[in-house]
Amino acid sequence: xxxxxxxxxxxxxxxxxQQEPSPHETQLFDTVFTQKKTIFDTxxxxxKNILLLGALYILLSLPPLDNLLKRYIPLLESPYMLVGFxxxxxxxxxxxxxxxxxxxx
Numbered sequence: 001x002x003x004x005x006x007x008x009x010x011x012x013x014x015x016x017x018q019q020e021p022s023p024h025e026t027q028l029f030d031t032v033f034t035q036k037k038t039i040f041d042t043x044x045x046x047x048k049n050i051l052l053l054g055a056l057y058i059l060l061s062l063p064p065l066d067n068l069l070k071r072y073i074p075l076l077e078s079p080y081m082l083v084g085f086x087x088x089x090x091x092x093x094x095x096x097x098x099x100x101x102x103x104x105x
Contacts, residue, residue, distance in 0.1 A: 053094060057090065
């Protein structure tokens with residue numbers, strides 16, 4: 001009869017720690033054991049930003065918004081000023097929405 005050699009410890013015989021892992025240990029585990037993102041995951045992650053920018057662009061391109069902005073900010077009667085203001089508004093809204101989304105994650 002041939003005897004089997006053991007190549008390491010049996011999991012049930014290893015000592016265990018009943019303490020919760022610290023935040024540092026949890027972050028370390030997450031870093032070490034993360035899975036690589038697939039191309040599909042990358043495309044889906046980036047498409048959210050593109051869809052958000054598209055929706056904001058459409059919203060800011062509506063004529064009623066132009067009229068509303070011109071009514072309350074007389075400086076925007078110039079088409080160039082209006083376009084510049086809406087571009088800055090788009091950047092600010094995008095920045096706020098993306099950062100609120102990241103804070104919640």
